[in-house]
Amino acid sequence: MQTIIDFFNYFSNNYSQILEYTVEHVQLVGLAIIISILIGVPLGIYLTTNEDLAGTVLQISSIMMTIPSIALFGIMIPILSTIGQGIGFLPALIALVLYSQLPIIRNTYTGINNVDPNIRDAAKGLGMTTMQRLLKVEIPNAMPLIMAGIRTATVLNIGIGAIAAYIGAGGLGSLINQGISRSNNTMVLVGAVVVSILAILVDYLLKYIEKRFTPKGIKN
Amino acid sequence: MIEFKNVSKVYNGGVKAIDNVNFKVENGEFVILIGPSGCGKTTLLRMVNQLEDISEGDIILNNTSVKQSNKIEMRRKIGYVIQSNGLFPNMTIEKNVMIVPDLLGWDRKKQQDRFNYLMELIGLHPDEYRKRYPHELSGGQQQRVGVARALAADPPVMLMDEPFGALDPIIRTKLQEEFLQIQKEVNKTILFVSHDIDEAVKMGDKVALLRGGKMMQYDYPSEILHHPANDFVSEFVGQDRVLKSTSLYSVKDLVDEVSLDSYHEADSAQPVNEDTSLRIVISKLLNQEADQLVVEDKQGNKKGKLTLELVEKFLHKEVKETPNR
Amino acid sequence: MMNKRISQIVKIAFWIIVIAFFAWTFANDLFRPIVEEFRTFTNLLIQHITIVLISGLLAIFLSIPLGIFVTREKFRKSEFWIVNIANLGQTIPSLAVLALAMGFLGIGIKAAIVALFIYSLLPILQNTIAGIQSVDENMKDAARGMGLTPAQILWQIELPNAASSIIAGIRTAIVINIGTAALAYLIGGGGLGAWIFTGIRLFDNSFLISGAVPVTLLAILIDYLFRLMQKLLVPKGLRLAEEAQKS
Ligand SMILES: Nc1ncnc2c1ncn2[C@@H]1O[C@H](COP(=O)(O)OP(=O)(O)O)[C@@H](O)[C@H]1O
Ligand SMILES: [Mg+2]
Numbered sequence: 171m172q173t174i175i176d177f178f179n180y181f182s183n184n185y186s187q188i189l190e191y192t193v194e195h196v197q198l199v200g201l202a203i204i205i206s207i208l209i210g211v212p213l214g215i216y217l218t219t220n221e222d223l224a225g226t227v228l229q230i231s232s233i234m235m236t237i238p239s240i241a242l243f244g245i246m247i248p249i250l251s252t253i254g255q256g257i258g259f260l261p262a263l264i265a266l267v268l269y270s271q272l273p274i275i276r277n278t279y280t281g282i283n284n285v286d287p288n289i290r291d292a293a294k295g296l297g298m299t300t301m302q303r304l305l306k307v308e309i310p311n312a313m314p315l316i317m318a319g320i321r322t323a324t325v326l327n328i329g330i331g332a333i334a335a336y337i338g339a340g341g342l343g344s345l346i347n348q349g350i351s352r353s354n355n356t357m358v359l360v361g362a363v364v365v366s367i368l369a370i371l372v373d374y375l376l377k378y379i380e381k382r383f384t385p386k387g388i389k390n
Numbered sequence: 391m392i393e394f395k396n397v398s399k400v401y402n403g404g405v406k407a408i409d410n411v412n413f414k415v416e417n418g419e420f421v422i423l424i425g426p427s428g429c430g431k432t433t434l435l436r437m438v439n440q441l442e443d444i445s446e447g448d449i450i451l452n453n454t455s456v457k458q459s460n461k462i463e464m465r466r467k468i469g470y471v472i473q474s475n476g477l478f479p480n481m482t483i484e485k486n487v488m489i490v491p492d493l494l495g496w497d498r499k500k501q502q503d504r505f506n507y508l509m510e511l512i513g514l515h516p517d518e519y520r521k522r523y524p525h526e527l528s529g530g531q532q533q534r535v536g537v538a539r540a541l542a543a544d545p546p547v548m549l550m551d552e553p554f555g556a557l558d559p560i561i562r563t564k565l566q567e568e569f570l571q572i573q574k575e576v577n578k579t580i581l582f583v584s585h586d587i588d589e590a591v592k593m594g595d596k597v598a599l600l601r602g603g604k605m606m607q608y609d610y611p612s613e614i615l616h617h618p619a620n621d622f623v624s625e626f627v628g629q630d631r632v633l634k635s636t637s638l639y640s641v642k643d644l645v646d647e648v649s650l651d652s653y654h655e656a657d658s659a660q661p662v663n664e665d666t667s668l669r670i671v672i673s674k675l676l677n678q679e680a681d682q683l684v685v686e687d688k689q690g691n692k693k694g695k696l697t698l699e700l701v702e703k704f705l706h707k708e709v710k711e712t713p714n715r
Numbered sequence: 716m717m718n719k720r721i722s723q724i725v726k727i728a729f730w731i732i733v734i735a736f737f738a739w740t741f742a743n744d745l746f747r748p749i750v751e752e753f754r755t756f757t758n759l760l761i762q763h764i765t766i767v768l769i770s771g772l773l774a775i776f777l778s779i780p781l782g783i784f785v786t787r788e789k790f791r792k793s794e795f796w797i798v799n800i801a802n803l804g805q806t807i808p809s810l811a812v813l814a815l816a817m818g819f820l821g822i823g824i825k826a827a828i829v830a831l832f833i834y835s836l837l838p839i840l841q842n843t844i845a846g847i848q849s850v851d852e853n854m855k856d857a858a859r860g861m862g863l864t865p866a867q868i869l870w871q872i873e874l875p876n877a878a879s880s881i882i883a884g885i886r887t888a889i890v891i892n893i894g895t896a897a898l899a900y901l902i903g904g905g906g907l908g909a910w911i912f913t914g915i916r917l918f919d920n921s922f923l924i925s926g927a928v929p930v931t932l933l934a935i936l937i938d939y940l941f942r943l944m945q946k947l948l949v950p951k952g953l954r955l956a957e958e959a960q961k962s
Contacts, residue, residue: 479955523951
């Protein structure tokens with residue numbers, strides 16, 4: 171009971187600080203996702219034209235995904251510190267972008283590959299150019315899957331973003347980080363709860379958008 | 391023997407799928423359940439092996455109410471074949487076929503002999519297929535294995551739900567014929583669901599025609615074709631029902647009923663033997679090449695001449711009089 | 716032809732980067748702590764593996780039976796809730812789960828094991844349920860119709876057909892666990908995370924690399940072993956079925 175009271179007390183006393191961390195967190199994740207989309211979606215589309223490369227890229231990015239995030243930071247810090255960027259926003263951003271690649275590339279690739287060959291044939295028969303086909307037929311049909319990949323990547327990034335606080339990237343992980351080092355349990359709990367709620371909310375929001383993005387005709 | 395006594399079925403949602411159905415399937419009889427989609431064929435079949443409860447009435451299987459039987463034991467004595475063969479992809483063909491004998495505790499040797507016998511019966515080489523998996527077989531082969539699996543423990547009764555329904559027409563016809571041969575050898579009591587009247591007429595000793603859960607007519611195929619009980623039945627079997635019935639008769643049936651024209655060496659005529667179906671005879675006669683055929687018995691003796699008029703005469707007789715095959 | 720060339724170039728580039736990285740670490744003697752403090756290193760490694768193993772095994776023994784349980788006909792209603800809870804739980808960041816465990820259980824290895832256990836329950840549970848659900852209804856119907864008992868259907872039909880999915884769930888859980896265990900140091904759980912966080916605090920590249928590289932290799936190795944196991948354990952017939960479905 172006391173824990174809960176402490177929790178809410180802390181929350182109301184440090185409201186603006188928490189908000190600031192949240193904004194930092196969202197900025198880091200948001201920027202990473204935008205960059206990831208700009209890289210991953212075109213790459214995923216290109217891979218549908220090059221099956222050999224698709225196999226290689228998907229394999230490499232799936233190895234990438236098995237690397238634990240804190241270990242990746244551990245590997246990146248020494249490398250990036252050679253250019254004086256070992257700690258802070260940049261390594262965090264790079265890590266988040268790397269982790270987003272597999273879900274986004276894979277889902278884009280699968281989504282476009284899964285478009286019914288008959289539909290594609292029909293589009294060809296109507297005299298659409300490759301570009302028109304891509305924009306009017308293939309991407310809309312693959313949209314739900316692409317969005318799902320973006321959602322997976324975003325939720326994942328919110329979690330890794332929390333860990334990035336330990337390499338000085340700020341965000342909600344800072345609450346957990348400082349709470350542990352000051353033995354302030356309440357602070358740790360607030361950090362954990364807020365970052366969890368953020369992940370759950372974003373997951374729901376993106377699920378909702380995913381539904382809106384699904385063309386009426388292919389909902390089932 | 392399977393006896394349906396005032397059987398009704400109401401699903402949870404309130405759908406009355408079967409409405410007071412009564413009929414009997416005698417031992418060794420091959421009965422086809424037929425009717426439009428959603429008329430309750432599958433439901434009726436699944437009540438026999440108690441995959442569905444009976445809402446009202448009872449089904450008596452070999453003198454015992456199925457409601458009172460131990461479900462598991464009873465099902466092991468009933469062969470069950472479904473449209474999507476239901477083979478287990480994780481098991482070899484041998485394991486699939488021998489699953490019920492295995493459950494019944496047959497010894498290895500007995501199982502092996504039985505497997506070899508069944509595979510020969512369905513026309514697949516036992517050793518070639520023993521260690522293969524379902525997905526290495528074609529659709530037709532899978533369905534054959536499904537039949538072998540149902541026959542494995544030599545159950546007296548077989549329930550078959552559109553077993554050949556998913557196959558393409560050529561393979562289906564082939565399997566139908568093969569299965570009739572198998573039935574001649576194994577002589578099971580069979581309840582067989584179909585939605586294809588041609589299949590029903592060709593294969594069934596008797597046909598049970600359902601509509602909206604009610605029994606419309608239960609009779610011999612010739613009766614269903616020649617004496618439909620009501621408009622629904624006659625519409626269901628189609629305008630060409632007399633033509634359809636011709637596949638029920640052979641030249642021999644005709645020879646027994648009407649006398650052939652006498653045959654002279656000078657007549658030019660194609661030979662047919664006594665086992666040929668009337669359907670083929672008519673087709674040949676309508677074909678320009680021959681307006682008469684000469685019937686030969688097994689020894690090659692020419693028994694007489696067959697013309698369209700004779701076929702017509704025979705069919706008139708059959709349609710009017712009540713035949714009992 | 717061109718496509719193949721590009722793919723090969725990417726593959727070679729990847730390996731060059733990997734080799735260059737290791738060359739660089741060796742050139743700068745970044746694995747020095749492993750050599751100099753080999754005792755500590757093995758202790759940390761054993762600690763790391765112990766946390767992963769205990770929490771993972773507990774999760775396997777709880778979530779597979781639970782997954783089987785909720786997919787039984789009688790408990791179908793609970794399935795919806797369990798699946799949703801499992802989905803929701805997996806969106807919670809791993810650091811948050813550790814932090815919550817520490818908040819309630821205090822600092823120490825116990826809290827770490829509890830956190831990892833709860834976190835790895837979810838993917839295994841989810842995959843067990845999905846695997847069993849994906850078993851073709853017609854197949855189960857045929858099995859029932861032939862007189863298999865519910866237990867026989869479970870052991871001979873459902874579980875073999877769900878095996879691939881269940882193993883995949885275990886793989887996901889264990890690989891995530893290896894990474895999360897590296898964070899367990901933060902709540903007093905020990906493990907190789909100790910060197911990584913020491914490295915961050917002291918700006919010491921050699922501790923960073925000596926902690927991070929073994930964790931990475933461990934995760935990749937375990938992932939590979941499970942993929943191999945998935946291939947070996949899944950009945951041949953099922954692999955054929957999968958291939959047939961793809962084509
Ligand atoms: N499990 C079920 N629950 C509710 N209604 C069902 C169920 N199975 C079948 N029905 C309904 O019962 C009727 C008969 O179905 P079925 O026996 O499958 O017909 P058929 O095999 O002749 O096509 C249909 O109206 C169908 O919708
Ligand atoms: Mg049916």
